[in-house]
Ligand SMILES: Nc1nc2c(ncn2[C@@H]2O[C@H](COP(=O)(O)OP(=O)(O)OP(=O)(O)O)[C@@H](O)[C@H]2O)c(=O)[nH]1
């Protein structure tokens with residue numbers, strides 16, 4: 192053996208040299224012959240401790256498996272609907288976030304003088320600064336979560352570029368467009384508007400008697416205390432003279448970009464419940480500073496100063512998804528909601544045979560055409576073209592007393608009221624389906640009660656806090672000095688209110704259209720359970736049985752129980768048809784995303 196030890200033999204024939212320390216050459220050769228012999232009739236099964244060569248041979252055989260062995264379409268579909276617990280795509284979902292936006296500040300004006308071979312000391316020709324970038328917002332179809340914006344936190348419009356010599360104006364700052372999902376409500380939490388603050392300060396000064404003005408002016412100087420830019424070539428004497436006040440010009444009035452007229456009124460409250468063709472202006476960029484030609488006069492034909500650009504407005508918003516999806520799947524844990532979503536859409540939500548597999552809502556899109564414009568389900572109302580898709584949200588399972596925040600409770604019920612239609616998913620193989628449906632409705636109705644109490648309590652609190660006639664209450668925001676902005680200028684900011692914004696008004700849950708999906712119908716002895724469920728639902732529709740929510744005006748115009756076997760993909764087409772029909776009837780009746788919410792009938796408009 193030692194004679195082979197220093198050669199490449201151990202590398203080429205590892206099985207021969209595995210126990211080189213102990214075995215002899217004859218033993219190894221015998222083993223080699225055994226291995227070879229075995230390989231001839233035992234190719235696919237390993238002995239208890241396979242050699243490296245055998246392992247490699249096996250890997251190769253698997254890699255070159257004949258194409259005929261690939262899973263058939265049905266097998267692939269079955270695998271998709273009954274996946275292993277680790278076969279899922281991670282779903283990131285955020286339905287509420289804070290977002291700060293900064294409109295771009297204006298670029299500075301330029302101090303420059305014409306100079307050429309003939310004219311050594313010509314007239315002023317400094318360009319104006321460019322306007323800051325605007326901030327726009329647009330609701331777009333196809334987005335279902337606010338997680339991207341939540342991660343960014345702050346979005347800034349570009350700063351305007353400063354002006355240059357030869358009367359060259361600075362370039363405008365870059366605009367930004369915030370894209371949000373359809374159904375987002377945007378509410379302003381606070382704002383810092385340096386131009387408005389300056390206007391207010393000047394108005395206060397004007398109201399004072401002239402002898403007090405100078406002192407008050409010194410004390411009340413805000414972020415625009417020094418709006419001037421001096422000529423870089425100015426000598427010490429000129430700088431001192433400028434600062435001494437004798438030659439200090441009157442500060443120009445604060446200016447706004449003409450575009451700011453398109454800004455929504457403060458405080459901004461937008462209900463973006465329809466896809467928008469054009470973005471909408473949220474905050475206009477600040478205007479740029481003025482170049483030195485603006486200050487030329489008969490007395491001072493060559494001014495050596497220009498102004499800085501105005502500071503951009505800063506706004507903090509709370510973004511909240513009012514509409515999660517067209518259909519919300521409501522059911523007990525382990526009822527089969529995620530499997531159903533996989534069966535009707537392209538979703539890869541997690542499926543597992545245990546409760547609370549799903550912990551975050553996940554939204555899937557059900558496509559109603561063959562992606563080439565040919566509808567698979569006849570839908571859509573006249574004059575608006577066929578409906579091509581709708582969205583379904585897989586909401587985590589509800590448990591008994593979820594309305595008391597049991598299980599993963601109230602957070603999930605919050606999602607239920609953000610769907611246009613509720614689809615109650617009932618497992619036919621798990622006890623009495625009618626009892627299950629009633630207990631699900633009970634949780635939903637109790638949650639609605641709680642919300643009504645919460646809203647009325649908040650209204651009372653607001654009524655007590657109101658002090659009237661413009662006098663500020665103790666909780667009203669007071670300006671406090673804040674850190675400096677990117678230019679080293681002090682910004683006036685307002686502390687964030689300690690009180691949260693009031694909850695968004697949503698339509699009552701019991702007023703939403705609903706239907707029942709009876710799943711796991713492939714399991715044995717589920718026919719009787721389905722028949723009893725069907726009879727109950729028919730009773731609710733006809734009015735012979737009270738509505739499971741216990742509400743008088745609850746929706747029951749068109750209820751159905753649809754049996755499906757999600758794991759086999761059977762009966763799921765009917766869900767698409769039924770939902771499309773319900774959406775059409777809602778649209779036809781003018782009940783759009785907000786259903787019965789009267790405050791949201793018009794898109795893109797301010798609330799209240
Ligand atoms: N036989 C049968 N089993 C099903 C069917 N649908 C789902 N299952 C099984 O039921 C179990 C639970 O399915 P999930 O889709 O994870 O249930 P879920 O309602 O999303 O559960 P949570 O996320 O915990 O609320 C899994 O083992 C599925 O394979 C069905 O139609 N027939």
Ligand SMILES: [Mg+2]
Pocket residue numbers: 528529530541542548549585
């Ligand atoms: Mg699930």
